[in-house]
Amino acid sequence: MENNRNLLITIVLSVIILTGWQVLYMNPKVEAQREAARIEAEQQAAQAPQPGTTTQGDAAIPTPGATSGTEVPGASATAPAPVSREAAVSTGNRIRIDTPRIGGSINLAGGRLDDLLLKDYRVTVDDNSPNIQLLNPSALSDGYYAEFGFVGSATSGSVPGPDTVWTAESGATLTPDSPVTLTYTNENGLTFRRTITVDGNYLFTVSDTVVNASGQPVELRSYGRTTRMGQPTTAGLYILHEGLIGVTGEKGLQEIDYSTARDDGQIKPGKSEDGWLGITDKYWAVTLIPNAGVAFDPRFAFFADGRERFQADFLTDPIVVPANGEKTISNMLFAGAKEVHVIDAYESSKNIRQFELLIDWGWFYFITKPMFYLIDWLYRVLGNFGLAILATTVIVKAFFFPLANKSYKSMAKMKQVQPALMEIREKYGDDRMKQQQAMMELYKKEKINPVAGCWPVLVQIPVFFALYKVLYVTIEMRHAPFFGWIQDLAAPDPTSLFNLFGLLPYDVPAFLLIGVWPLIMGITMFLQMRMNPTPPDPTQAMIFNWMPLIFTFMLASFPAGLVIYWAWNNTLSIIQQGVIMKRQGAKLELWDNLTGMFRKKPKPAE
DSSP: OHHHHHHHHHHHHHHHHHHHHIIIIIHHHHHHHHHHHHHHHHHHHOOSOOTTOOOOOOOOOOOTTGGGTSSOOOOOOSOOOOOOHHHHHHSSOEEEEEOSSEEEEEETBTTEEEEEEEEEEESSSSTTSOEEEEEBOTTSTTOEEEEEEEEOOTTTOSOOOTTOBOEEOTTOEEBTTBOEEEEEEOTTSEEEEEEEEEOSSSEEEEEEEEEEOSSSOEEEEEEEEEEEESOOOOOOOTTSOOEEEEEETTTEEEEEEHHHHHHHSEEOOOOBSSEEEEEEOSSEEEEEEOOTTSOEEEEEEEEOSSSOEEEEEEEEOOEEEOTTOEEEEEEEEEEEEOOHHHHHHHHHHTTOTTGGGGSOOOTTHHHHHHHHHHHHHHHHHHSOHHHHHHHHHHHHHHHTHHHHHHHHHHHHHHHHTHHHHHHHHHHHTTOHHHHHHHHHHHHHHHTOOTTGGGHHHHTTHHHHHHHHHHHHHOGGGTTOOOSTTOOOTTSOOOOOGGGTTTTSSSOOOGGGOOOHHHHHHHHHHHHHHHTSOOOSSHHHHHHHHHHHHHHHHHHTTSOHHHHHHHHHHHHHHHHHHHHHHHHTTOOOOHHHHHHHTTSOOOOOOO
16 A cells, blocks of 8 residues: 555645646746737737837947957847837838748848748737737847848958848849849959748748959858847746757757846857757747858857847858859748748758757657647648547547556456455454555455556556647647637637636636636546545545546646547546446446435444
């Protein structure tokens, strides 16, 4: 019974920790995320210019050492004047971007990509909600952009950087079928010809050809950077990384939180010849993919001089352009939604090392990613992610059937020896030690595992957390509807018992959002436990009585898809357990246990 007691202690502590984490941490986070989404929708809806405001350009201030050719040029340290997004985008000459999935423009000042809209995604589930604006001009308080340029040498003359105004063909538009070409010629006879292409998803290719007519070799360095003004609102959960990220050099994957970057200032992983680096959100990312085979120094940085900003950048080793010759270097930029199939396709077709890690699959990716592929395949067959989750549950149940079958058979034997257990309790009375020894001898004789009923739940916990990860981090689940009131499987059930599921005209606090599906889950869990005989140990009985209620509150603010999975899994378990026990000739205790809850218990004899 020592092992039994240890298991019970473990279960109790786990429930207490999970409940405290949910009530004190998760629920406030959910409330904060909803408020942030509301504010974001309001901000992106306000597109009209504000009267009396002026724009302020991003006058680049090279960081110390930039003129020596050893640093990437820095961003503006000056706080912008208030300006609307529409006014900021209308400033300067721009090349329009128009693809089936993205829209926006490229600023000819710096050749900067600072205006990018995702056509397939909106801020909320409302069809009239604004589209996601991924990149914004630096004149805005939430400026976010990416650019490529050069760092010159003593013989190069001026080279394209943040202030350079490129020349482009009038009326040019960047589409998957029509690349655009920018040109710039400096005072020393160097001509820079930049060709920008974009595919049908989110990948830009920037090819810079440097033609040297100066009569002598010229040394240059190529750089790329993505810069974000200020710190964005994040989920702040340990299961998800948001911030600076990259895979370079021998260190491989680097995940740097905003707080870590703020504390460290600059993080330099070491020289690399392949890989990628950038900034990631929960569902979106902007990453630089330097020219493979050209050595570069990656860097993650935080700057606080006047205007706080985070930056991921790289600077190549010197590139020599021969006299009267030319040199071409191509870099790529990913800016868009972190769709699994798109990311995987880029990794294989563009040979981008471990690009799949841009999606935070977690430590158990060997479970999480296959589960996503299974759900996604079922979605393509069934046409609904909710139905795909239900079908996945059936497959998982079939996979664990041998273990569950063995467990339920043991539980059926447990019911058959209930009379013998009652005799032991009556025989030894208050002598708990002899009771325990006699029970263990009976269990051993009948080959019964007294905690067999726990195993079907325990072995599915990794699957449960893998599904939680899939629902939480994959954009395919974002705003995916089920049926009825569930319009987003990745969000909690929006209804609440405490306002009669919306019939009463008031909102309830986050920790009281006990919706329909959490209640269904709690009821099915309660019924599943009531199919088993009441544990002889009072502590066990108390735990099993309270667990459905605790899990109902605990899972109420989890993604609705996860709660639907758990409720459906419980329902299948009830059916499976009933069939197996009937075949074993064991009595189903469900009705007796339910009626016993309301039966008056006899008073103990005095």
